[in-house]
Amino acid sequence: MTYGIKLIWNPLGLGNQFKKKVVITTRSESVCNLMGVEESVRVAGLETEDALRLFYEKVGEKTVKSHPGIPSLAREIVKELGGLPLALIIIGASMRGKKHPRNWVDRIASLEESRLKGIDEEENLFHRLKLSYDSLNEKSKHCFLVCSLWPEDYFINKIELIECWLGLGLLDLSDARNIYNPGYDVISELLSACLLEEGEGSEEVKMHDIIRDMALWIARDEGKEKDKWxxxxxxxxxxxxxxxxxxxxxxxxxxxxxxxxxxxxxxxxxxxxxxxxxxxxxxxxxxxxxxxxxxxxxxxxxxxxxxxxxxxxxxxxxxxxxxxxxxxxxxxxxxxxxxxxxxxxxxxTSVPEELKHVRNLRFLSLRSNCISSFPKGVLPELKELMVLNLYCINWASKGGEEYWTWLIKELSLLSELRCLSIDLRQPTHFRNLLKLSNLPLRTLRLEYQNVTDTLEIPNSFIEKVPNNLYELELKVSSVKKIVIRSNYQNRLGNLESLSFIMGELEIIEWPGNIASEDLLPMLQNLDFYHCKRLDHVSWTIYLPCLQTLILYRCCVHVVQLFERVGGSGAIKPTFPSLIRLELEFLPEMEIICDESITFPSLNAYKMSNARIKHIGRQTRSKRSTLKFQTVDPNRSI
Structure with missing residues (x-):
């Protein structure tokens, strides 16, 4: 049971003007005594009807009404849980979809068995919460325990978590298209079981303190081997x-x-x-x-x-x-x-040649280092390598073009490679990479300098990476025009993050037979930095999954930022998923959009432009009732 503790504290002992009241909470009454509290208050569990209401919310109305005997069995479970909210949420989620009374009788028996004698109250709680853990399959059980290796109250990045599971060999890799998908499936399962919680952003999760303590308790053989993890x-x-x-x-x-x-x-x-x-x-x-x-x-x-x-x-x-x-x-x-x-x-600064002896290596990530080159002959020896991250490292290689020729050749020898992250500094590097029959790109950055005024993204590239590419960054200072060659059959179906850092960029040209929302159906994050000459970004308004849009020092000659495209009869919803909008240092902009463009999901924005006269409107939604306003450049709402 949880305790609420009221502690009267006078640190300086100088009279009432310095008296402070501090309220602390703990699951152990002995902690209250250790802290020397003057008054302790035992916090009772929820009343029966309140507890039943919370439990039903997690079980779901369809399950509760699926059999006439389930409501009475549900009351027995609620009684066993003693009104503890967290236990009601966890056990309730585990019973969702259980429509046969036998499942409910078995769960009641398990709860009665978990009411152990001779152990402290915290472990008794763990035994009850563990019932939800026991309902997971073996793979998900191991994945769940790994989550406890992050600190308390920490927002865990989903990609980091999935890569950790990959490194431990916990995921089924039979999906040849994307080895991250099984990890997302496990995260969804743990969220449904209330063993994980949603984080602050869509790409984060967190674990409740008590659930983390329970996970560590399980990992340490139910407390018998306290030094195991x-x-x-x-x-x-x-x-x-x-x-x-x-x-x-x-x-x-x-x-x-x-x-x-x-x-x-x-x-x-x-x-x-x-x-x-x-x-x-x-x-x-x-x-x-x-x-x-x-x-x-x-x-x-x-x-x-x-x-x-x-x-x-x-x-x-x-x-x-x-x-x-x-x-x-x-x-x-x-x-x-x-x-x-x-x-x-x-x-x-360098990769040792001795790395080739680590022949069981399946995951190698060297992101954001100062490596000048990769020693010749190392990659072909890493025959089990599935994930290779060479993104955002200093590729000022000593061997020049010859180095890149054999590096790409060695990449072609990695038959098990399923995920590659890399940045390229020359158009020839990109063209050579496209020659690979297997191109499992997950993250790509093109960083060219003074090469051409037109950058072409060929159809052959899109055709090879439709299910792999998740992040693309274009940082090419001299390019004025980006031409995307594609057709309706080939699209960047899994691309989630796209960034443009291009000081001379004026226009992005789309093929006439495909709309941006068809080419980029899963795009969530879109950033433009220093694209001062860009003439418009109206192609963004129909992107179905776009959540974050940032324009920083862009569109310096644009008066109205967004206009409906596709004719006056277009009725498609605009910005259906946009949550965050940042518009900074757009000096000539006076109108963001007209009244026909709405932002139904917006709940965070940052704007700095005193010239704005008209800003369109925002439809009300459950998530937001905000209205646009101009703010100080350094203020974020």
Missing amino acids: VDLKQMGHKKISWSCVERASLTHFSDLRGWLRFKGEGVPLIPCDATNLQFVRVNLPTYNILNTPDLIIRLTAIEPLVQNVSIFSELAFLELGTCSLNSFPQGISELVKLEHLNLNYNRI
Whole structure:
């Protein structure tokens, strides 16, 4: 049962003017006593009818009415759950669609069995919530437990989570079109079971504190092996038997500096005797990344992993992100069991030739590093490689065009490759890449300089990447015109993010036989930066899934930004999914749109332009009743 605690606190002892009242909550009454509270208040569960109403909401009306015996059985379950809201939500979601009374009788029996004696109240709650976990299949169970490796109250990026599952070999990869799809299916299942919650954005999820505690309790063999999975919070409170640790997660904690100073800067977070480690995820904070003292702290924190990673011979999963590394961990070639290696957002300058000995590697991500080239002969040895991320790294290769010729040839030898992220600096690189029979591009950035005034996206490219490409960034300074060659059969059906950073861009030319909403049916995020000469963006208004639209220092000569296209008789809804709109530094714009264009889903905007005279209108919806207004350039609503 939850307790609400009222604590009267007078820190300076100087009279009533300094008296403070602090309210804390805890699931354990012993914590109240430890904190020295003056008054504790036990918070009761929901009353029966309120509890039943919440339970029915999660079960669904169709299920409740599917059999005359279910309502009485539902009341028994609600009684067993004692009015605990979280338990009502979790168990209720697990009973949705269970239309035979036998399912309900079995669940009541399980709840009665879970009412164990001789254990504390928290574990009793875990046993009851675990019933929803038990209803998952084995794959989803493992995926759910992995979610507990992120910190409390942290918004987990769905792609990061799915890539973690991929690295652990937890997903069914039989779908040859997109290896991320099974991960999205698991996330939907966990959301439906209320074991995960939606995050702040559509690409994030989070785990309730109590659900995370339960997941860790399950992962630690129901509390019997407390050192099996560890995180920074646990490290700060108890001595760990590192020889028992199998998974360690040190990610996104904001108090790294203070923690290390308290423990002593010479104390590594993961010591050399953690020889049974199978999974390590380190993602250090990004503050003051160039500050020397912080660099020392970062390297001290993971010193054994960097200086001699071969000690941890059982490692199958290694992530060292944002750790200020200048090179690969030493001894990487000895990790014969390693399948997932993520070294994103570091300062690594070269890839060691020894990497070719890690032959079980299936996932390799080197995003946002300073790598100048990839050693010849390494990629063909990584025959199991399925995911390769070389996006946003310094490709100032020493070998020039010859280097790119053999690199693309080696990519063609990776028969298992299902997902490639890369950025290209020359049109010839792009043309050579198109020669590959298998082109599993997920993320592509074209960053050309002073090459031509027209950039063509050929139909052959669209034909090869319809189910793979999710993110495309075009950063070509000299281009005035983009020509998209496509037909109705070939479209970028899974592209979700599109960015233009093109100072000379004037026009985007679409083929006459296909509309933008047909070519980009799944586009969610669209950004324009410094496209000062762009004449209009009206083609965006019918994109069915567009959620975020940003124009920054664009369309400098445009007076009205959006106009209906397709003739006056067009009745298609405009901006049906747009949630966020940012318009900054569009100096000549006076009209955003006319009254015929609506924004039914908009709930966040940022605008800076004092010349605006007319702004169209916004239809009311459940999600938003906002109206446009001009705001200070630095103010975001």
